[in-house]
Amino acid sequence: MGYLRQYKIMMNEVALSSGFLFPSVKISFFLRTARLTSLEPKVTSALCVKCSKKQLKLNSRADENRKVVKKSGKKEHHLWQKRDSAGSGQKALNLVRIVSELPNEKEAVYGALDKWTAWETEFPLIAAAKALKILQQRRQWTRVIQVAKWMLSKGQGATLGTYDTLLLAFDKDDRVDEAKSLWNMIIHVHTRSMSKRLFSRMISLYDHHNMQDEIIEVFADMEELGVRPDEDTVWRVARAFKKLGQEEKRELVLERYLCKWKYIHFNGERVRVKRDGWNEE
Structure with missing residues (x-):
């Protein structure tokens, strides 16, 4: 009887592993696998959409970083084409102070103006124009004439605005012939x-x-x-x-x-x- 019991137990284990005693277990296993296979394309498509969105975000961030890098690049500096007005107001006031302290002699005025531009890489046209405006507001007509003539002798400031200021100074200083x-x-x-x-x-x-x-x-x-x-x-x-x-x-x-x-x-x-x-x- 012990042998028969061991034989039955062994056969039950074999049948259980093969699914003969419990057919529902085997069927449910196949249904489960079928459902998983049917859901597989949906899951993969959702994953692909998420991945593509992430990739688009990463690409947009990379483009923004590239744009920022381009904007923060170094600017080219051309020495002889620069027309920077930074500090021109202080230069103009310095010029007005220099000419106001000089005697009314052409050589002294021209010499001081030449020293004023000695260390400049280019002619400070903006500062000189502002100095002319300040001298005009202060009604220092003789100094206006001297500075304007000096600018024209250097080949600078030959504009209709400079001519108008110079004609006004000639009028106020009674220099009609000039x-x-x-x-x-x-x-x-x-x-x-x-x-x-x-x-x-x-x-x-x-x-x-x-x-x-x-x-x-x-x-x-x-x-x-x-x-x-x-x-x-x-x-x-x-x-x-x-x-x-x-x-x-x-x-x-x-x-x-x-x-x-x-x-x-x-x-x-x-x-x-x-x-x-x-x-x-």
Whole structure:
């Protein structure tokens, strides 16, 4: 009987391992494997989506890092093309202080200005222009003329703005002959680029010194170049014609260039009204 019991136990173990005694166990095992195989593509696709999102984030971060690296790169420095205005205000004040303490002698002023630029790699044009503006505000007309002439002698600052400042300084310092020489040079060199401002400046200069013939001459150049005068210039030209006894030309200038309407302030508002004749000067 012991042998039979051992035989049955051994056969049961074999059957159990083969799944004959418990068929549901074997079936459930196959179903489980089938479900796993059916879910496998979904799981792999979800994993792929997650991986692709992670990869996109990593790529975007890498691109941002590359952009930051590009922005933080070194800037090229060209010594002779640099136009840096850093510190130009302090340089301008230093120039004004230097020229203000000098005697009124051309050699002394030019020598000091040459020393001022001795250690500069390029001409400090911005600082010199600011110094001219400061001298003009302080009404130091002689110093304005000296600094402007020195700049022009160095081949720097030959602009219409510098010419306008120099003509104003000649006017205030009663140096009409020098203003006339400068004007002839300007009109000869910059014929096609003359501005209304320069014409008005020169006519104003001649008007201050009662030079009616010169006013008419400049106005003729103005008409020839097709530059329309502003209202103040029109009145100065009309006044010059009146002083010369040419009333018809005065009326013609006023009718041609002066607007028939004018603006006045009435009850705090700007109102346009029609002019009543040409006797408003």
